[in-house]
Amino acid sequence: MRNHRNSSKGFRTLGIAGALALAAGLTFATAHAQTAGTPGTKPETKPAQAKIKEPVTSIGCRTARAPGKPYFVEFRSRTAASYGHTFVFHGTLGGGNRFASFKVAGLHPKGDDPGVYMQGHLVPVPAETGVSYGDLDEQYLTARFCVTLTEPEYRRALAYIQKLQRETKTWHAPTYNCNSFAADIAKHIGLDTPNPNMYLPETFIKRLAEDNTKKSPAGIFASNPFATGSTDKTKPKR
Numbered sequence: 001m002r003n004h005r006n007s008s009k010g011f012r013t014l015g016i017a018g019a020l021a022l023a024a025g026l027t028f029a030t031a032h033a034q035t036a037g038t039p040g041t042k043p044e045t046k047p048a049q050a051k052i053k054e055p056v057t058s059i060g061c062r063t064a065r066a067p068g069k070p071y072f073v074e075f076r077s078r079t080a081a082s083y084g085h086t087f088v089f090h091g092t093l094g095g096g097n098r099f100a101s102f103k104v105a106g107l108h109p110k111g112d113d114p115g116v117y118m119q120g121h122l123v124p125v126p127a128e129t130g131v132s133y134g135d136l137d138e139q140y141l142t143a144r145f146c147v148t149l150t151e152p153e154y155r156r157a158l159a160y161i162q163k164l165q166r167e168t169k170t171w172h173a174p175t176y177n178c179n180s181f182a183a184d185i186a187k188h189i190g191l192d193t194p195n196p197n198m199y200l201p202e203t204f205i206k207r208l209a210e211d212n213t214k215k216s217p218a219g220i221f222a223s224n225p226f227a228t229g230s231t232d233k234t235k236p237k238r
Contacts, residue, residue: 052136052137053137053139054137054138054139054141055136055137055138056089056098056099056102056136056138057097057098057138058072058093058094058096058097058098058099058146059097060074060076060144060145060146061074061093061146061148062097064146064147064148065093065148066148068150069148069149069150069153070092070093070148070151071090071091071092071093071148071149071150071151071153071154071157072089072090072091072092072093072099072146072147072148072149072154073088073089073090073146073147073149073154073157073185073189074088074089074090074144074145074146074147075088075144075145075146075182075185075186075205075208075209076088076089076135076141076143076144076145076205077141077142077143077144077201077202077204077205078134078135078140078141078142078201079134079140079142080134083200083201084142084200084201084202085106085108085132085134085135085178085201086106086178086179086181086182086201086204086205087104087105087106087131087132087135087178087182088104088105088106088161088181088182088185089102089103089104090102090103090105090154090157090158090161091103093148104130104131104135104136105129105130105161105164105165105181105185106129106130106131106132106135106178106181106182107127107128107129107168107171107176107177107178107180107181108127108128108132108171108178109125109126109127109128109171110125110126110127110128110171111126111128120171120172120173121173121174123172124170124171124172124175124176125170125171125172126169126170126171127168127169127170127171129164129165129168129181130165142201142202142205143201143202143205143206143209144205145205145206145208145209145212147189147191147212149189153189156188157185157188157189160185160188161185164181164184164185168181174197175197177196177197178201179196179197179199179201179204180196180197182196182204182205183196183204183208186208191208191211191212192211192212193208193211194207194208194211
């Protein structure tokens, strides 16, 4: 298990939350579900079967496009019944506002058992690292940050993402969660990352975008179409 403890204060805060959850019979964990769901019910971890209202677009990568960089990694956050979910799109840019191809990587508890999800706020639980409910519908999107890459850069990024997906076996809300998973990918492609355990998903992605667009690291072509501030978005029903 990988732990991000860059801020002992953030870690202690989340540790206290876990203790409160235990004392309250996991009611804290239920009310603060990471992925979409009604209170007390863990959402589906598979793609939504309902009709998608706002299909996936590449709008967030528009200003990041650059000659010789046809590939992308986009860090995203979406709403949930409570504090949201962070995940990563990656693949090939296409024409207009579409991707030619893309895959989704994101860390979330495995299966549909709400007990396993709630337990993950106290101890590590088995995880999945692919698409989850709500990821493919942009009506739920709260923040996005796109970086474009050359073919060699993307090949290295893809190999790392696939390795991370193979090797990440557990999810633990206080120590290694959806933010942590995305932060590892961001670091691998040369980005500065805020402490993943200090921020909710939307704020984490916006901080990631702000830190890197201000710095403008050499070789990084990035786009941050979301302004910092509160977002009032539709929440998935699950």
